[in-house]
Amino acid sequence: KAGVTQTPRYLIKTRGQQVTLSCSPISGHRSVSWYQQTPGQGLQFLFEYFSETQRNKGNFPGRFSGRQFSNSRSEMNVSTLELGDSALYLCASRGAGYTDTQYFGPGTRLTVL
Amino acid sequence: DQQVKQNSPSLSVQEGRISILNCDYTNSMFDYFLWYKKYPAEGPTFLISISSIKDKNEDGRFTVFLNKSAKHLSLHIVPSQPGDSAVYFCAAISGGSQGNLIFGKGTKLSVKP
Numbered sequence: 483k484a485g486v487t488q489t490p491r492y493l494i495k496t497r498g499q500q501v502t503l504s505c506s507p508i509s510g511h512r513s514v515s516w517y518q519q520t521p522g523q524g525l526q527f528l529f530e531y532f533s534e535t536q537r538n539k540g541n542f543p544g545r546f547s548g549r550q551f552s553n554s555r556s557e558m559n560v561s562t563l564e565l566g567d568s569a570l571y572l573c574a575s576r577g578a579g580y581t582d583t584q585y586f587g588p589g590t591r592l593t594v595l
Numbered sequence: 596d597q598q599v600k601q602n603s604p605s606l607s608v609q610e611g612r613i614s615i616l617n618c619d620y621t622n623s624m625f626d627y628f629l630w631y632k633k634y635p636a637e638g639p640t641f642l643i644s645i646s647s648i649k650d651k652n653e654d655g656r657f658t659v660f661l662n663k664s665a666k667h668l669s670l671h672i673v674p675s676q677p678g679d680s681a682v683y684f685c686a687a688i689s690g691g692s693q694g695n696l697i698f699g700k701g702t703k704l705s706v707k708p
Contacts, residue, residue, distance in 0.1 A: 486638070515695060524700035525639075525684065538695050572638050580690050581627045581646070586638030 484509065486575050486587035494593045500561040503590045507554050507575030513537075514556040515584060516548060519570040528571075531556050532578070560592075568594045598622045599687050601699035608706055614672040616702050618685030621666065625687040629696070630659060630670045632681045639684060643670070675706045 487506045495501050507514050515538075516528040527540040531550035550556045554575075560567055570591050574584040600619045608614045616630075626647040631639035645652040645659045645668070652659050658671045672679055682703045686696040 525698040527695040530695055580688060583641050583644065584696060585641060588638045
């Protein structure tokens with residue numbers, strides 16, 4: 483089975499712009515979660531989508547949003563970028579059960595100048 | 596408030612010896628725990644997991660121990676190999692949270708030849 487893929491791998495934006503990141507889960511996985519990794523805060527949960535519905539949300543501002551399509555592919559959008567949004571954004575997919583292992587993609591490195 | 600803590604930012608061991616990585620948690624609702632390994636510029640790779648109904652789980656060179664009364668878990672790697680050098684993240688999950696992983700901040704393991 484192919485693993486989780488994320489595009490693009492690297493992105494440079496300027497403050498105030500918006501960005502869309504894409505994630506394709508492992509075939510058959512209906513749950514997609516997004517995480518932000520920064521040196522100071524570690525890995526923090528953004529949100530989870532399951533069957534096109536947001537099932538769970540972390541403690542991030544409304545500038546961070548996402549969606550999931552019928553083929554389980556997911557996108558994450560960040561509007562009005564701030565310098566502090568510079569981070570590695572990771573997507574993970576798993577089966578339906580909460581103890582199903584989450585498999586991570588390689589991440590998208592976002593740099594905001 | 597950090598619910599999952601990895602108090603050692605780094606650990607250095609000699610090749611062939613045992614590596615012990617520790618993790619503490621505060622939320623008694625956590626009922627499933629996982630360890631991930633992460634290399635720079637890659638997503639976390641799943642290593643091993645343990646349910647709260649168990650106190651030990653083994654997979655090859657990796658063993659995870661869970662002490663529920665102390666809210667403590669540890670990952671043992673025996674024997675350690677230079678290829679094990681990476682950042683190791685402890686993560687916890689509860690059914691009540693619908694399954695988003697709560698991560699520790701990681702321990703950087705260096706295995707010296």
